[in-house]
Amino acid sequence: MAISLRTLDDGAWVSVADERRTGVSELWRVRGVCDCPLAEFVVEGITDVAVDGRTVAAGTYGRCIRCGCSTSTTPIPVGRIVDGCYEPIDRDAVRRPVETTRPSDRKR
Amino acid sequence: MRFGGRSKRRDPAIGNADRYPVAPGRIDAEGRFRTLSPPDGNEMPTDVERWKSETYGNEIREHLLEFAEQGWESIPEDERDAWFERFKWWGLYHQRSGQESYFMMRIGTPNGVLEPGQLRVVAEIADEYARGPAENPEFGAAYCDWTTRQSIQLHWIRLEDVPEIFETLEANGLSTQQACGDSWRNIVGCPIAGKDRHEFVDALPVAMDLHETFKGDDDHANLPRKWKVSVTGCREGCGQGDINDLAFEPAEKDGRRGFNVRVGGGLARNEPRFARDIDVFVEPDAVEAVAGGLSALFREYGDREDRYSARSKFLVDEWGAEKVRRVLQEEFVEFELEPAGEDLREEYTYNAGRTGGAAAADLPDGGHNDHVGVHEQADGNYYVGLNVLVGRMGVDDVHELADLADEYGSGEVRLTQRQNVLVTDVPEDRLDAFLAEPLLADYSPAPDPFMRGSIACTGTEFCSLSIVETKNRQVRYARWLKEHVDLPDDVDEFHVHLSGCTASCAQPQIADVSLRGMKTRKDGEPVEALDIGLGGGLGEDPRFAEWVGQRVPADEVPGAIATLIDRFRDRRADGEGFRAFIERLDAEGDLEELIEPAETSYEDPYMHNTKMTWYPYADDDGMDTSPAPARADGTPIPSED
Numbered sequence: 001m002a003i004s005l006r007t008l009d010d011g012a013w014v015s016v017a018d019e020r021r022t023g024v025s026e027l028w029r030v031r032g033v034c035d036c037p038l039a040e041f042v043v044e045g046i047t048d049v050a051v052d053g054r055t056v057a058a059g060t061y062g063r064c065i066r067c068g069c070s071t072s073t074t075p076i077p078v079g080r081i082v083d084g085c086y087e088p089i090d091r092d093a094v095r096r097p098v099e100t101t102r103p104s105d106r107k108r
Numbered sequence: 109m110r111f112g113g114r115s116k117r118r119d120p121a122i123g124n125a126d127r128y129p130v131a132p133g134r135i136d137a138e139g140r141f142r143t144l145s146p147p148d149g150n151e152m153p154t155d156v157e158r159w160k161s162e163t164y165g166n167e168i169r170e171h172l173l174e175f176a177e178q179g180w181e182s183i184p185e186d187e188r189d190a191w192f193e194r195f196k197w198w199g200l201y202h203q204r205s206g207q208e209s210y211f212m213m214r215i216g217t218p219n220g221v222l223e224p225g226q227l228r229v230v231a232e233i234a235d236e237y238a239r240g241p242a243e244n245p246e247f248g249a250a251y252c253d254w255t256t257r258q259s260i261q262l263h264w265i266r267l268e269d270v271p272e273i274f275e276t277l278e279a280n281g282l283s284t285q286q287a288c289g290d291s292w293r294n295i296v297g298c299p300i301a302g303k304d305r306h307e308f309v310d311a312l313p314v315a316m317d318l319h320e321t322f323k324g325d326d327d328h329a330n331l332p333r334k335w336k337v338s339v340t341g342c343r344e345g346c347g348q349g350d351i352n353d354l355a356f357e358p359a360e361k362d363g364r365r366g367f368n369v370r371v372g373g374g375l376a377r378n379e380p381r382f383a384r385d386i387d388v389f390v391e392p393d394a395v396e397a398v399a400g401g402l403s404a405l406f407r408e409y410g411d412r413e414d415r416y417s418a419r420s421k422f423l424v425d426e427w428g429a430e431k432v433r434r435v436l437q438e439e440f441v442e443f444e445l446e447p448a449g450e451d452l453r454e455e456y457t458y459n460a461g462r463t464g465g466a467a468a469a470d471l472p473d474g475g476h477n478d479h480v481g482v483h484e485q486a487d488g489n490y491y492v493g494l495n496v497l498v499g500r501m502g503v504d505d506v507h508e509l510a511d512l513a514d515e516y517g518s519g520e521v522r523l524t525q526r527q528n529v530l531v532t533d534v535p536e537d538r539l540d541a542f543l544a545e546p547l548l549a550d551y552s553p554a555p556d557p558f559m560r561g562s563i564a565c566t567g568t569e570f571c572s573l574s575i576v577e578t579k580n581r582q583v584r585y586a587r588w589l590k591e592h593v594d595l596p597d598d599v600d601e602f603h604v605h606l607s608g609c610t611a612s613c614a615q616p617q618i619a620d621v622s623l624r625g626m627k628t629r630k631d632g633e634p635v636e637a638l639d640i641g642l643g644g645g646l647g648e649d650p651r652f653a654e655w656v657g658q659r660v661p662a663d664e665v666p667g668a669i670a671t672l673i674d675r676f677r678d679r680r681a682d683g684e685g686f687r688a689f690i691e692r693l694d695a696e697g698d699l700e701e702l703i704e705p706a707e708t709s710y711e712d713p714y715m716h717n718t719k720m721t722w723y724p725y726a727d728d729d730g731m732d733t734s735p736a737p738a739r740a741d742g743t744p745i746p747s748e749d
Contacts, residue, residue: 004186004189006155006189008189008193009202009572009573010415010573011415011416011573012204012572012573013205013572015189017185017186018185018186018187018188018189019185019188020205020572023204023205023572023719024572024573024575024609025568025573025574025575025576025609025625025627025717025719026719027627027634040629042575042626042627044575044609044610045377045416045573045610047416063626065626065627065628065629065637065659068658068659070378
């Protein structure tokens with residue numbers, strides 16, 4: 001079984017198997033995208049999608065509503081493939097980019 | 109790490125031995141995620157480019173009509189992303205999540221001109237086909253949107269109805285061709301071109317020639333990204349060329365009248381740019397060659413690797429105006445380009461900050477900030493600019509407007525880039541009777557400044573990108589401001605543009621007050637919010653708004669504008685206009701003190717996350733109650749889950 005994975009509508013969606021599954025304008029809790037211990041990150045656009053094992057991740061740009069930092073991110077997990085089906089990550093989950101551009105995080 | 113926009117589709121199944129099968133991703137030796145090059149056998153850099161290389165342009169139409177004939181469910185599930193992307197070229201944009209199987213349809217009306225009879229056709233189509241499963245509380249069950257690119261948008265269009273709609277449109281000289289997608293979009297310009305008493309050169313034949321030439325031209329059908337063109341010959345600057353990919357602006361050289369050329373403007377993606385002067389003068393009969401050359405240059409050198417960097421503004425950033433000119437000359441035109449002529453920019457008045465205060469006294473004859481009001485045409489008749497709040501008219505009103513245009517004018521109606529309508533060709537002796545028509549009480553030629561200055565994009569009602577509700581909110585803002593806020597007596601125009609996201613379809617950066625969708629927390633709860641910018645506008649020296657308020661809860665924005673106006677009144681120099689006031693305070697570093705968000709008597713019913721509803725105004729708006737997707741008769745299609 002093949003599952004397609006892509007951005008759609010110029011960054012409005014992560015499309016999984018030709019179905020719009022994760023969209024912009026959501027508020028995510030993310031570590032490591034700004035100086036806040038836990039950013040509340042408004043996703044304004046999805047720049048790319050990728051996969052890490054069973055985890056589907058999306059590169060994004062957006063803004064933390066705690067500190068106001070606007071930034072582009074490395075892929076942030078948005079869902080997992082379980083038994084061939086996509087399961088979005090819970091909206092309230094704490095996420096961490098697969099890789100960040102901050103030097104401190106590169107030491108992980 | 110750069111996100112390369114590479115194709116993300118591969119064939120192996122999820123969960124097989126190599127662990128990274130779906131997208132071109134892998135973990136490197138240090139355990140970090142890396143994207144990969146395109147999969148073997150697929151040389152297209154993105155899915156969109158691959159889909160375009162397979163089927164694009166005019167040929168989409170036969171597939172579209174075939175799917176329409178067989179119904180929504182005939183589109184193979186694994187081809188829907190591709191077909192919805194392609195349908196855009198024919199003006200159909202799949203509506204957002206919760207509204208599957210319904211489309212927004214955009215009709216391109218070059219230069220905003222609706223010839224006699226065409227508005228009635230649009231009204232009839234909206235009345236019959238643009239009705240969804242729920243009503244909008246402000247505008248009813250069916251309505252037309254006039255856009256900031258002088259086009260028309262209808263919503264809740266069903267795929268199965270497209271053949272009949274196309275047939276009706278095309279029988280009446282209208283089309284949706286290239287209204288969306290990666291190609292020449294609707295050509296904009298001065299909405300009174302050819303009728304303007306003061307115009308420098310009649311640009312309407314030029315705009316229409318470009319429309320005829322490049323709509324459907326296979327050589328220019330597949331560009332790296334959208335291509336927005338403005339042509340204007342007026343003295344006011346109302347073509348808004350500065351924010352287009354390609355702009356022809358009036359100029360004179362050695363006694364010959366024509367256009368100077370600018371390239372690479374645009375507002376989207378937090379990367380606003382004004383179009384750059386490439387030092388080229390062109391006479392009207394050579395516009396087509398230069399426009400085609402620049403379109404071909406963009407086709408050949410624009411970035412197809414990364415859609416986020418694909419717009420022409422980024423190419424001009426990279427090359428500079430001088431190189432654009434040189435490559436255009438060397439590779440894309442066969443005659444010698446002339447250096448730019450003398451332009452008219454110092455005369456510009458449109459959205460130029462010259463209508464308030466003392467600056468108004470220096471306004472050139474006929475100069476105006478918009479097209480609302482009663483104005484004499486070159487032929488002695490009049491055009492009447494009617495204010496359409498946020499650019500949306502209920503369909504009964506559109507029918508009525510078509511009737512009035514027939515009764516009092518020639519039947520022609522024109523659309524402006526401020527989402528308003530003009531009824532043209534009204535004889536002087538019919539003006540009083542026309543102005544007394546009841547419809548004009550709602551669409552006034554002399555509106556309150558806040559009603560007049562309001563622009564809003566589509567917003568979360570239908571749009572996938574938007575972060576907040578927009579049109580109904582801006583309606584409520586304008587009404588509240590009209591009721592509770594008084595501008596200084598000598599300031600009678602004031603622009604407030606509300607855009608739901610950074611795509612900037614409401615052109616927020618060129619307004620007196622710029623509002624852009626965001627989110628924040630209020631009392632611990634996530635709510636819809638807006639960033640607030642000040643002092644943007646066009647004119648001889650265009651200026652983008654300065655963002656001074658971040659994440660202001662949407663229900664506190666009217667209070668912020670009220671304090672802004674109070675402080676403007678208190679602190680302005682004698683006769684100082686709003687834009688000059690903002691520029692002065694910006695230089696003094698005091699801008700952020702001008703706004704003070706606060707709750708007022710204004711009530712906002714859309715503070716919740718409207719994007720998570722299937723329709724923000726439905727009684728039962730939960731996504732799980734969505735009636736979409738639906739068959740042609742509106743019957744919901746059951747989920748297979």
